[in-house]
Amino acid sequence: xxxxxHGHDHVHDDGGHHHHHExxxxxxxxxxxxxxxxxxxxxxxGMLMAVFGGFFAYxxxxxxxxxxSDIPLFGHMSPAEYNAAVTNHGTIMIFWVAMPVLIAAFGxxxxxxxxGADDMVFPRLNRLSYQIFLVSAIVIVASLFVPGGGFGGxxxxxxxxxxxxxxxxxxxxxxxxxxxxxxxxVAFLVGGINFIVTAMNARAPGMKWTDVPMVVWMICIASxxxxxxxxxxxxxxxMLLFDQTLHTGFFDPRQGGDPILWQHLFWFFGHPEVYVVxxxxxxxxxxxxxxxxxxxxxxxxxxxxxxxxxxxLSFFVWAHHQFIAGxxxxxxxxxxxxxxxxxxxxxxxxxLYIATLYGGSIRFTTPMLWALGFIFxxxxxxxxxxxxxxxxxxxxxxxxxxxxxxxxxxxxxxxFIGTFTGLTHWFPKMFGRMMNETLGKIHFWGTIIAVHCLFxxxxxxxxAGHHRRIYDYTNFPELSTPFLTNIGIFATVxxxxxxxxxxVFVFNFFYSMFKGPVAEANPWKAGSLEWQCPSPPPHxxxxxxxxxxxxxxxxxxxxxxxxxYWPQSExx
Amino acid sequence: xxxGGAFSGGGVRRRPVLPNGVLAILLFIGxxxxxxxxxxxxxxxxxxxxxxxxxxxxxxxxFPAEATAVTTLILLVSGVLLWWSGRRFDTEPAxxxxxxxxxxxxxxxxxxxxxxxxxxLIGEGLTLEDNPYGGLFYVIVGAHAAHxxxxxxxxxxxxxxxQRGYLDAVSFTVARAFWYFVVLVxxxxxxxxxx
Numbered sequence: 155x156x157x158x159x160h161g162h163d164h165v166h167d168d169g170g171h172h173h174h175h176e177x178x179x180x181x182x183x184x185x186x187x188x189x190x191x192x193x194x195x196x197x198x199x200g201m202l203m204a205v206f207g208g209f210f211a212y213x214x215x216x217x218x219x220x221x222x223s224d225i226p227l228f229g230h231m232s233p234a235e236y237n238a239a240v241t242n243h244g245t246i247m248i249f250w251v252a253m254p255v256l257i258a259a260f261g262x263x264x265x266x267x268x269x270g271a272d273d274m275v276f277p278r279l280n281r282l283s284y285q286i287f288l289v290s291a292i293v294i295v296a297s298l299f300v301p302g303g304g305f306g307g308x309x310x311x312x313x314x315x316x317x318x319x320x321x322x323x324x325x326x327x328x329x330x331x332x333x334x335x336x337x338x339x340v341a342f343l344v345g346g347i348n349f350i351v352t353a354m355n356a357r358a359p360g361m362k363w364t365d366v367p368m369v370v371w372m373i374c375i376a377s378x379x380x381x382x383x384x385x386x387x388x389x390x391x392x393m394l395l396f397d398q399t400l401h402t403g404f405f406d407p408r409q410g411g412d413p414i415l416w417q418h419l420f421w422f423f424g425h426p427e428v429y430v431v432x433x434x435x436x437x438x439x440x441x442x443x444x445x446x447x448x449x450x451x452x453x454x455x456x457x458x459x460x461x462x463x464x465x466x467l468s469f470f471v472w473a474h475h476q477f478i479a480g481x482x483x484x485x486x487x488x489x490x491x492x493x494x495x496x497x498x499x500x501x502x503x504x505x506l507y508i509a510t511l512y513g514g515s516i517r518f519t520t521p522m523l524w525a526l527g528f529i530f531x532x533x534x535x536x537x538x539x540x541x542x543x544x545x546x547x548x549x550x551x552x553x554x555x556x557x558x559x560x561x562x563x564x565x566x567x568x569x570f571i572g573t574f575t576g577l578t579h580w581f582p583k584m585f586g587r588m589m590n591e592t593l594g595k596i597h598f599w600g601t602i603i604a605v606h607c608l609f610x611x612x613x614x615x616x617x618a619g620h621h622r623r624i625y626d627y628t629n630f631p632e633l634s635t636p637f638l639t640n641i642g643i644f645a646t647v648x649x650x651x652x653x654x655x656x657x658v659f660v661f662n663f664f665y666s667m668f669k670g671p672v673a674e675a676n677p678w679k680a681g682s683l684e685w686q687c688p689s690p691p692p693h694x695x696x697x698x699x700x701x702x703x704x705x706x707x708x709x710x711x712x713x714x715x716x717x718x719y720w721p722q723s724e725x726x
Numbered sequence: 727x728x729x730g731g732a733f734s735g736g737g738v739r740r741r742p743v744l745p746n747g748v749l750a751i752l753l754f755i756g757x758x759x760x761x762x763x764x765x766x767x768x769x770x771x772x773x774x775x776x777x778x779x780x781x782x783x784x785x786x787x788x789f790p791a792e793a794t795a796v797t798t799l800i801l802l803v804s805g806v807l808l809w810w811s812g813r814r815f816d817t818e819p820a821x822x823x824x825x826x827x828x829x830x831x832x833x834x835x836x837x838x839x840x841x842x843x844x845x846x847l848i849g850e851g852l853t854l855e856d857n858p859y860g861g862l863f864y865v866i867v868g869a870h871a872a873h874x875x876x877x878x879x880x881x882x883x884x885x886x887x888x889q890r891g892y893l894d895a896v897s898f899t900v901a902r903a904f905w906y907f908v909v910l911v912x913x914x915x916x917x918x919x920x921x
Contacts, residue, residue, distance in 0.1 A: 272737055275746045347753045354749060355742040381753060385760025389768060393865060402854045402861035404768070410783070410857045415771050419764055700739065 177693070187277035188693055192284050193263030194584065197577075199291060200255035203246050206295065208653060210243035219646035221626040233625045234323065237306025240623075242298060244309030245331065248431070249338050250291055252569035256434040257380075258287070258342065260576050261349050261373040263584060267684035268367045270358025270701040270723070272694045276348050283345040290337035297330035305331035308623070310420055310475075313405035313413045317397035329398050336391045339384050346377030358683065358723070360703035365722065367682045367707045368451060369576075371458055372437025376430045379465050383426040390419030414479055421472035428564065429468045433461055435572025436503060439525045442579050443507050445680045446522035447514030448718055450708040453506040460499035460506075467496040477545045478552045486545040493543030500536060504529055515711070515718075519678075520594030521579035527602045528571045535563030538613065553623070556616025559609045566605055574598075574659070581666065582673035586690040589670060593662040600655030607648035611641040681719045682707040745896045748903065755907045758873065762911050765866045766918045772858045783859050787850040790843060791920045797839045798916050804832035805909035808881070812902050815895065823888050830881040833905070837874055840867065866919055870912060877901075877908045 186192055209227075214236055216225040224230055231239070262280065266273055274280045298304040305327040307316040316332075319325035353366065353374050393404040394416065403409020405416045444451040451457065473481055473489040507529055516522065538560040541547040551557060574597075581589050618638055620627070627634040627642075676685040683703070687696045701723035709720035743749065773781050782788060811825035844867065852860040880901040887893035 271739075275738070276750065343754075343757060347750045350753060351746050351749045355738050355740070355744075355746055357740060359740050381757045382760060385757050385762075386764030386767070388761050389764030389869075392869070393768065393861075396854065396861065396865065400854050402858070402865075403856075404772070404858050404861055404865075409855070410772070410776065410859075412772055412775050415768055418771070419768065422764075700737070 185281060187273070187281050189262045189266050189274045189277065189280060190584075190691065190695075192280050193259045193261075195284050196254045196262060196287070197259035199288065200251050200259060203250035203254075203291060207243050207246040207251055208656070210239040210246070211649060212653060214239045214243070215646040215649045217625070218627075219643045221628055234303055234306055236625045237308075237623075238298065238304035238324070238327070241306050241308050241331075242294070242304050245335070246294065247565070247569060248309065248427070249335060250294060252431040252565065253338070253342060254287060255573050256431050256569065256576075257373060257376060258283070258345050260369070260434060260438065260580075261345070261377075263580070264367075264684060265349055265352055265370055265373065266356065267583070267687070267691060267695055268370050268682055268707075269353055269356060269361060270683045270696065270703060271352060271356035272696065272700060274348050275352045275356050279344050280348050283341045283348065286337055286344070287341035290334045290341060293330055293337065294334035297327050297334060300326040300330065302327055310424070311394070311416075312420075313394060313397065313416050314407070317394055317405050319398065325398075329395065332391055332395050332398070336388065336395075339388060339391075342377075342380060343384065346381050349377050350374050358701050358703045361722075364454060365703055365706045368440040368454070368457060369434065369437030372433040372440075372461060375461050375465050376433040379426045379433075379468065380430045383423040383430075383469065386419045387423035390416055414476070414481075417476050417479055418472070421475045422469070424475065425472040426465070426468045429464055431568050432500075432564070433465070435528065435568045435575070436461075436507075438572055438576035438579070439507060439528050440510075441682070442521045442525040442575050443510050444708045444710065445579070445678050446519055446525070447511050447516045448710045449510055449514035450706075450710055451506075452510040452512075454706070454708070457503055457506050460503045463499040464496060464503075467492060467499070471496055471543075474543050474545070474548070477548045483545070490543060490545045494540060497536060497540060497543075504533060504536075519578075520589070520591055520598060521575055523595065523598045524571055524575035524578060527598065528567045528575055531563060531571060531602070531605070532567040535560060535565075535567060538563060551616060553621055554616035555612040555620040555622060558622050559612035559616060562609045562612075566609070570601075570605075574601075577663075579678070580684075581663075582677045583684055583689050583691070585667045585670075586673055586688075587666050587668075587670035588673045588677060589666040590662050593658055597655055597658040597662065600658065601652060604648050604652035604655060608645050608652055611645045614638075614641055615645075676721075679717070679719045681705075681709050681721050683722050686721050686723050745899070747896045747900045751900045751903045755903060758907060759911070762866075762869070762915070765862075765869060766914070769862050769866060769918055772862060781859065783857050786857070786859055787847055787852050789847075789863065789920045793839075793843065794916060794920050797836050797843075798913055800832050800839075801836045801909050801912050804829045804836065805906055807832065808902055808905055808909075812898065815898060819888070823885065826881065826885050826888065829905075830878060830885060833874070833878045833881065833908075837871065837878060840871065863919065866915060870908070870915060873904075873911075874908045877904045881905055 182188075183191065186195070213225055213228045213231060216223070216228070217231045217236055222230070262274070265271075302319075302324040305311070305316070305322065305324050307322050307324075307328065311328075311332070315321050316328055319328065322328050353370055357366070393402070396402040397404055397406060397411075403411040405411045405413045407413060440451055440457065470492045471489060473485060474493045477486050477489075507525075538556070542551055542557060542560055578589055578594055581587075615638060619633055620638070624630075627639075673689045675687065675689050677689075678685070683701055684691075686701060702725075703722045704724065704726055705720060705722055707722055709722075711718045712720055738746065744752070776783070807825050807829035811822045811829060814822040814825065844864075847863075852863065854861045854864055884893060884898055884901045887897070
């Protein structure tokens with residue numbers, strides 16, 4: 155193909171011949187263009203990065219529970235190491251775990267299958283996206299091992315602390331951190347364009363916009379939010395990198411710069427980013443709730459509009475992160491109103507999922523348990539966000555453990571419960587084998603109980619006045635009372651339990667991948683297109699006959715039919 | 727056939743909303759527009775923080791607003807010629823090729839003049855470090871140059887392909903869209919930064 159741009163509008167009636175090409179190991183696993191392998195690469199890279207993120211959480215929670223003690227596998231933790239651990243825990247969990255797994259892995263794996271295409275429209279750009287992402291992951295890990303150690307200025311990287319190595323003492327770590335984040339954004343930019351163009355142009359004939367599975371919508375809306383918000387942060391990242399390396403003074407008041415400017419540029423991206431990772435997770439919950447309660451998704455269009463509404467509103471709430479940064483109180487009022495408003499569409503979405511359950515034939519499979527766990531835990535996160543969104547209450551609660559507890563009750567459901575929901579549901583399609591249900595349920599109950607025991611005490615700590623960036627509370631007698639110390643230790647022990655239960659998952663994941671019972675094409679009896687091709691789908695997904703769509707993805711328990719599901723691709 | 731060209735992939739089996747490449751470049755341009763929006767708002771906020779009369783800071787060279795008005799005009803004419811070339815692409819290929827060459831030449835002229843201006847300002851002592859006035863100028867104009875140069879290279883590639891007779895309409899539209907972005911963001915930049 156020497157005229158590169160000709161491939162896009164030809165009709166793939168010749169789909170047969172490229173399926174017979176035998177791919178070498180390198181073509182298939184090292185440099186694949188097949189969306190399913192790229193999705194799995196993202197998934198495994200994200201899981202590997204979660205080990206780093208989890209290890210940091212373990213290390214700094216141990217330090218907080220038993221200050222100054224020798225931490226097994228880590229040793230004594232210095233204040234600088236503590237700062238680097240919390241910073242990179244946050245950065246890695248959001249940018250190298252939640253983003254690649256929820257958007258890139260599931261987006262890559264699911265979108266072409268669910269819209270009935272044989273691949274992404276730009277497979278080589280897709281491969282490039284993963285390669286850039288891999289480089290960014292290597293850079294962020296490398297930044298931990300350079301002289302001076304990893305960056306310790308928190309994942310928000312506020313200047314002047316982040317802009318001048320005289321303050322942060324990590325000249326290399328802070329620049330590498332910034333370069334890694336910027337590279338990662340480029341990777342998701344390329345990936346996001348691919349998702350949207352694929353979903354718009356490569357849908358199966360007959361698939362109307364109301365026939366698109368909800369998770370595809372959610373990943374596309376999330377990609378649009380990401381692309382619309384990332385530009386200003388890229389501008390800020392370039393300026394901050396210049397501040398660090400060329401000593402410009404964009405964010406340094408000594409040179410006439412403005413440190414608050416970074417906060418605006420960062421949070422203009424940072425708040426939509428919350429919804430960028432939230433929406434794909436809620437999309438997967440929607441799929442799972444419908445399939446495992448054998449009921450049509452309640453209020454399809456309403457869910458879609460709430461997602462769009464949330465997305466639009468998410469661009470007008472960013473300054474609620476800056477209520478104590480000296481912004482104008484009148485502006486704080488406006489942002490309080492928009493912040494409280496955004497809880498309406500999200501609450502509505504959760505209620506619609508609950509309404510989908512009502513009257514359904516609920517099957518308590520592992521994915522269904524995770525989906526219900528998501529709704530439960532995320533509602534705690536959502537409700538505790540309201541006092542933080544109100545500027546008056548936030549002045550007291552800002553940067554306290556209350557904030558930590560709140561956003562972990564949003565991010566843990568998103569990044570982990572959402573991922574487990576999707577992974578346990580689509581595992582048979584990804585790897586062609588079933589996961590073990592008993593181990594899955596043990597993992598579910600262990601995780602869900604431990605995570606509540608971990609983060610609920612932090613609400614109490616926060617209300618008592620614990621600040622999120624303190625390395626050792628023993629020097630503050632009124633904040634290290636036996637009660638507060640003990641619930642801190644309880645949270646740390648809960649974290650150890652939580653981490654221990656993840657070994658159950660890791661074992662189940664890898665054991666089932668090779669030794670699990672072979673999965674049939676449609677083990678959950680679901681109607682959407684990805685279940686109408688073999689498990690795992692071959693290169694080209696649907697073989698010679700790409701599907702045509704006749705109905706929506708959630709036609710369950712339709713009266714007058716023998717089967718309680720009705721595949722989208724089955725002629726009427 | 728496992729890996730085709732950069733643009734070959736999942737088969738499009740329906741009437742596309744827009745051709746894949748065009749849709750992709752429009753999304754990309756949206757991101758780039760937000761990047762420049764970030765730079766412009768940063769410039770506006772930093773400028774507003776300075777006391778009245780302190781911007782531009784005393785002793786710093788002024789941006790050449792009059793001379794840049796001429797280069798702005800050159801760039802706009804280049805955009806118009808490209809638009810004209812696109813309209814003639816189907817009907818009069820020879821004339822389309824001439825217009826494309828003229829457009830690319832004007833684009834190269836613009837980049838050249840800007841480069842000279844930039845070198846002159848460095849010579850006059852406008853630096854990155856002293857204050858955000860110079861820093862923002864170099865970052866914003868540099869960001870524009872970082873888009874203009876690849877876009878110009880794309881136009882030249884299009885011209886070579888047109889010459890050899892294998893330029894397709896979608897590639898040409900993609901390259902043109904990116905150049906229009908470079909052309910249209912500049913007057914905004916001129917208004918926010920130079921004036």
